[in-house]
Amino acid sequence: MVVQHLDKILKGIAKEDAFSLINKIPLEMLNITPDQLQTKTIICNPTELLEINPKLYHADFIMELDHVILITEFQSTYIDLHDKRQFRLYTALKDKDRTNNKPMYLIVFSTVEKTKIIDYKINDTCSFKILVISLKNHDAEEAINIIETKIKNNQKINQTELINLALSPLMSFEGTIEEQLEKTVKTLNKLINSINRSSEFVFGITWLLIDKFIENENTRKRLCNLLSDNMRLIEEFGQSKFEDGMEKGIEKGIRKGKKEGKAEGKMEGIIEGMIKGEKRGEEKGIIKGEKRGIKKGKEQSQIEIAKELLKANIPINTISHATKIPKNQLKTLYGK
Known part of the structure; x- marks a missing residue:
């Protein structure tokens, strides 16, 4: 219509x-x-x-x-x-x-x-x-x-x-x-x-x-049909652009979250490493602490990002693909 x-x-x-x-x-x-x-x-x-x-x-x-x-x-x-x-x-x-x-x-x-x-x-x-x-x-x-x-x-x-x-x-x-x-x-x-x-x-x-x-009804229908075909392509084009933009936006958000998580994890790792440095040496402790902290920060940032995406009613399939968090885990953690 x-x-x-x-x-x-x-x-x-x-x-x-x-x-x-x-x-x-x-x-x-x-x-x-x-x-x-x-x-x-x-x-x-x-x-x-x-x-x-x-x-x-x-x-x-x-x-x-x-x-x-x-x-x-x-x-x-x-x-x-x-x-x-x-x-x-x-x-x-x-x-x-x-x-x-x-x-x-x-x-x-x-x-x-x-x-x-x-x-x-x-x-x-x-x-x-x-x-x-x-x-x-x-x-x-x-x-x-x-x-x-x-x-x-x-x-x-x-x-x-x-x-x-x-x-x-x-x-x-x-x-x-x-x-x-x-x-x-x-x-x-x-x-x-x-x-x-x-x-x-x-x-x-x-x-x-x-x-x-x-x-003239025939002329009107003919011209409207011509426009309808092209407008359908425009709508499909716009939808693909929207989905592509959403995917890129999620990926960008994840990269930012990982970066912030890495910085937070790095600080945690440094503190933990310094404490253990009494026995293993300050340098080894910092390196190990960084690795553990970075890993923890990444995992935590992905979970936080996924949580916000779920609140925004982003489909679970899309969140799982972007964050690498299994769909079952998303459903269990947030009841989606």
């Missing part, structure tokens, strides 16, 4: 990927300060409003930063009264469920409107502001050609170029939005050979646009 894929992909976006889109927003028009955009995390939840009407709401997504909430919508027609009411409903639903006082902003990326603030008056004392960002002065063909050229020349593609590719169906072009989306998908398929984390976000936005703007 489209929504499930988007939920999985967009909720896992990196901060730099989200900011490739956020940086296109003229934040001064909303009086958003740079400090408000300082954030350690970004929560992206495109499907949380589905309970009312999936057909109307699944194409929008929400980016929640540490200090602000940005509700985003893509629009290919002029904003009318129905749209304004729908946008107001977005913020009302989010406001109902939120557990903080972060300010919320509704942002519309438009292919026909000018960049402006729409002040939707609910009554004489209450109004709702909508920031419209125009993309009609951007050249879709140019955005695609930049990517195509870099793919051909095996050059690095930056995040701004990737997000421009995803938004190209909302830019100026000849033909229909369906034809432009097809061009975008074809270019995205060529990116599969240079998959990276940023590609996830671009694929996700393109899928949003396909599902929202392409009315």
Whole structure:
């Protein structure tokens, strides 16, 4: 299902990927300060409003930063009264469920409107502001050609170029939005050979646009299926990178633990050796004490490392492989 894929992909976006889109927003028009955009995390939840009407709401997504909430919508027609009411409903639903006082902003990326603030008056004392960002002065063909050229020349593609590719169906072009989306998908398929984390976000936005703007069911399914195959590869790539990173992280932690354990064991060995040095000589005692202390330190450090990994719910098979501690011993010691 489209929504499930988007939920999985967009909720896992990196901060730099989200900011490739956020940086296109003229934040001064909303009086958003740079400090408000300082954030350690970004929560992206495109499907949380589905309970009312999936057909109307699944194409929008929400980016929640540490200090602000940005509700985003893509629009290919002029904003009318129905749209304004729908946008107001977005913020009302989010406001109902939120557990903080972060300010919320509704942002519309438009292919026909000018960049402006729409002040939707609910009554004489209450109004709702909508920031419209125009993309009609951007050249879709140019955005695609930049990517195509870099793919051909095996050059690095930056995040701004990737997000421009995803938004190209909302830019100026000849033909229909369906034809432009097809061009975008074809270019995205060529990116599969240079998959990276940023590609996830671009694929996700393109899928949003396909599902929202392409009315012909057969065309929509065909393009979504093309993206689905490539997004599956991206997910598998990301999972392999995660597992590889976890393994390397565990090994690095063990090396550090062994080093610390060795230092601690060495000190124990020196003390023990000095005590026995009265009979065997100081030099022999220190050497023997070091060996015993180092061994003890290594064993103890591995056990402590394993204990912390178990607390973090790391699989026993992975811990056993990394620490060389038998699985049976891990289960006996820590009841896992």
